[in-house]
Amino acid sequence: MSETPDPTKGLWQVVLTHLNGDERITPQLQGFVNLVEPKGVMAGTLYLEVPNELTRGMLEQRLRQPFIDAIAALDDSHGVTNFATVVNPEIQQDALSQDLPHTEQPYIEPTPPAPVEKASSPRRSDSRLNPKYSFDNFVIGGSNRFAHAAAVAVAEAPAKAYNPLFIYGGSGLGKTHLLHAIGHYAESLYPGIRVRYVSSEEFTNDFINSIANNRASVFQSRYREIDILLIDDIQFLQGKDSTQEAFFHTFNTLHDHNKQVVITSDLPPKHLTGFEDRMRSRFEWGLITDVQAPDLETRIAILRKKAQSEKMQVGNDILEFMASKVSSNIRELEGTLIRVTAFASLNRTEVDMALVQTVLKDLITLDEDNVIAPVDIINHTADYFKLTVDDLYGSSRSQAVATARQIAMYLCREMTNLSLPKIGQLFGNRDHTTVMYANKKITELMKERRSIYNQVTELTSRIKQNHRFTQK
Numbered sequence: 001m002s003e004t005p006d007p008t009k010g011l012w013q014v015v016l017t018h019l020n021g022d023e024r025i026t027p028q029l030q031g032f033v034n035l036v037e038p039k040g041v042m043a044g045t046l047y048l049e050v051p052n053e054l055t056r057g058m059l060e061q062r063l064r065q066p067f068i069d070a071i072a073a074l075d076d077s078h079g080v081t082n083f084a085t086v087v088n089p090e091i092q093q094d095a096l097s098q099d100l101p102h103t104e105q106p107y108i109e110p111t112p113p114a115p116v117e118k119a120s121s122p123r124r125s126d127s128r129l130n131p132k133y134s135f136d137n138f139v140i141g142g143s144n145r146f147a148h149a150a151a152v153a154v155a156e157a158p159a160k161a162y163n164p165l166f167i168y169g170g171s172g173l174g175k176t177h178l179l180h181a182i183g184h185y186a187e188s189l190y191p192g193i194r195v196r197y198v199s200s201e202e203f204t205n206d207f208i209n210s211i212a213n214n215r216a217s218v219f220q221s222r223y224r225e226i227d228i229l230l231i232d233d234i235q236f237l238q239g240k241d242s243t244q245e246a247f248f249h250t251f252n253t254l255h256d257h258n259k260q261v262v263i264t265s266d267l268p269p270k271h272l273t274g275f276e277d278r279m280r281s282r283f284e285w286g287l288i289t290d291v292q293a294p295d296l297e298t299r300i301a302i303l304r305k306k307a308q309s310e311k312m313q314v315g316n317d318i319l320e321f322m323a324s325k326v327s328s329n330i331r332e333l334e335g336t337l338i339r340v341t342a343f344a345s346l347n348r349t350e351v352d353m354a355l356v357q358t359v360l361k362d363l364i365t366l367d368e369d370n371v372i373a374p375v376d377i378i379n380h381t382a383d384y385f386k387l388t389v390d391d392l393y394g395s396s397r398s399q400a401v402a403t404a405r406q407i408a409m410y411l412c413r414e415m416t417n418l419s420l421p422k423i424g425q426l427f428g429n430r431d432h433t434t435v436m437y438a439n440k441k442i443t444e445l446m447k448e449r450r451s452i453y454n455q456v457t458e459l460t461s462r463i464k465q466n467h468r469f470t471q472k
C-alpha cells in the first residue's frame with residue numbers, strides 16, 4: 001500500500017467534498033482532516049492513515065459522525081460502509097512540518113523554539129520543572145489518552161500545533177504531571193528552549209510583589225522571555241482582576257510571538273466564572289481537552305508503575321484490591337500505596353492481603369463532595385501533639401514542632417484538594433517548596449520510623465472519624 005490506488009483517490013475526493021460542505025467541520029477540525037491520508041479499502045472499511053494519536057483521537061471522537069455521514073453519502077459501487085484509522089509515525093515528521101491544525105487566527109510561521117546554546121555549556125534551567133513528572137512515568141488510559149496525545153504534540157511542536165493547550169479536570173488526575181512532562185520533553189528535544197512552569201498562585205504573588213517593589217519590568221521580562229509557559233490551576237485567578245489583566249497581556253505577548261502557552265484548570269473555559277470574556281475566549285483559541293477519573297485498569301497500571309519505580313514488591317491481586325478501593329483521585333491512590341509499603345517496611349514483612357486490609361481500614365475514602373476542611377486537620381494535629389495551632393502556623397524550628405507541622409502539611413496534601421502553594425499559604429505563608437519537602441520527608445519517615453507511621457495513621461483515623469461523626 002505504498003502508493004494510493006486511484007479508486008481510493010477518487011473515493012477520497014468525494015468524501016472530502018462532502019466534509020467541505022459539513023458545518024460541523026470548524027477550521028480547527030479541518031486542520032485534522034488535512035492530516036489524513038487514505039490508504040485503501042478492505043472488506044468495506046476505508047483505511048485512513050494519520051500521523052499521531054491525537055489526530056486519531058479527533059477522528060474517532062469529534063470527527064466520527066461527519067466521516068460516517070460522508071461515507072454514507074458515497075455511491076454504493078464503492079462498497080465502503082465504515083472507516084478505520086491507523087497511526088503511521090513515519091508521516092509524523094512530514095505532517096508536523098505541514099499545516100498543523102491551528103486556531104481560528106491566521107497561521108504564522110513559527111520562529112525557532114529557542115536560541116540553542118553550546119552543548120559544552122548547558123544553561124542552568126530556570127524552568128522549575130519537577131523531575132518526578134515525565135511522559136515516561138505517565139500511564140495512558142481511556143481517561144487521559146487524548147490529553148496525553150495533545151501534550152506530546154505540543155512538546156514536539158511548540159506553538160505550531162495547539163496554542164494555547166487547555167487541560168481541565170478534577171483534582172489529582174494528572175494535569176500538573178502533564179504540564180511538567182511537556183516541559184521535560186520539550187527541553188530534551190530542543191536544548192536551550194526556555195520553559196517556565198508556574199502555578200497561578202505563584203504568578204499572582206510574583207505580580208503583586210513586582211507592583212509592591214516597583215519592579216513591573218522584571219515581572220514582564222520573566223514571563224515574556226520564554227518559549228513555553230506552563231501555567232497550573234488558572235481557576236485561582238478567578239475574580240483577581242489586576243492579576244488577570246497581567247496574565248492577559250502576558251498571554252497576548254507570548255501568543256503574538258508564537259510562544260506556547262499551556263493552561264490547566266478544574267473547569268472548562270466556558271464554565272470558569274470570574275473571568276472576563278476576552279480571557280475565556282482566548283482559552284478557547286487552541287485545543288481544549290479534559291482528563292477524567294481513571295478506570296480500574298488504568299488505576300491498577302498506575303499503581304504498578306509507581307510500585308516498579310519505587311522498587312516495591314507488591315502482587316497484582318493487591319494492586320487490584322487497592323485500585324478498587326480508591327477510585328476518583330490518583331494522588332490518594334498513591335498515598336494508599338505509600339502507607340501500605342511503609343507499614344510493610346517497618347514490620348519487615350511482605351505486602352500481603354491481610355496487611356493491606358489492616359492498613360486500608362483507616363483509609364477508606366470519603367465521597368467526592370464530602371470534603372475535609374484543612375482547619376480540622378490542623379486542629380487535630382495540634383491537639384494530638386499537645387501543641388497550639390499557632391505553633392503549627394508559626395516559625396518554631398524545634399524538632400517536635402517541625403515534624404508535627406510537616407505531618408499536618410502531609411495530611412493536608414493527602415486529604416484535601418488544596419494545591420501546594422495554597423497549603424503553604426495556610427501555614428504562615430510558606431513557599432510551596434516547603435510543602436513539597438514536608439511531603440517527601442514524611443513519606444520517607446513513615447517507612448523508617450514506626451512512631452511516625454503510627455502518628456500519621458492514628459491522626460488520619462481521628463480526623464476521618466470525627467468528620468464522619470460531624471456529617472451525621
Ligand SMILES: Nc1ncnc2c1ncn2[C@@H]1O[C@H](COP(=O)(O)OP(=O)(O)OP(=O)(O)O)[C@@H](O)[C@H]1O
Pocket residue numbers: 133137138139140144169170171172173174175176177178233302330331334417418419
Ligand atoms: N496517568 C498517570 N500516570 C501516572 N501517575 C499519575 C497519572 N495521573 C496522575 N498521576 C499522579 O497522581 C498524582 C496527582 O497528579 P497531579 O498532581 O498531576 O494532579 P492534578 O490534576 O494536577 O491535581 P490538582 O488539580 O489537585 O493540582 C501525581 O503524583 C501524579 O504523578
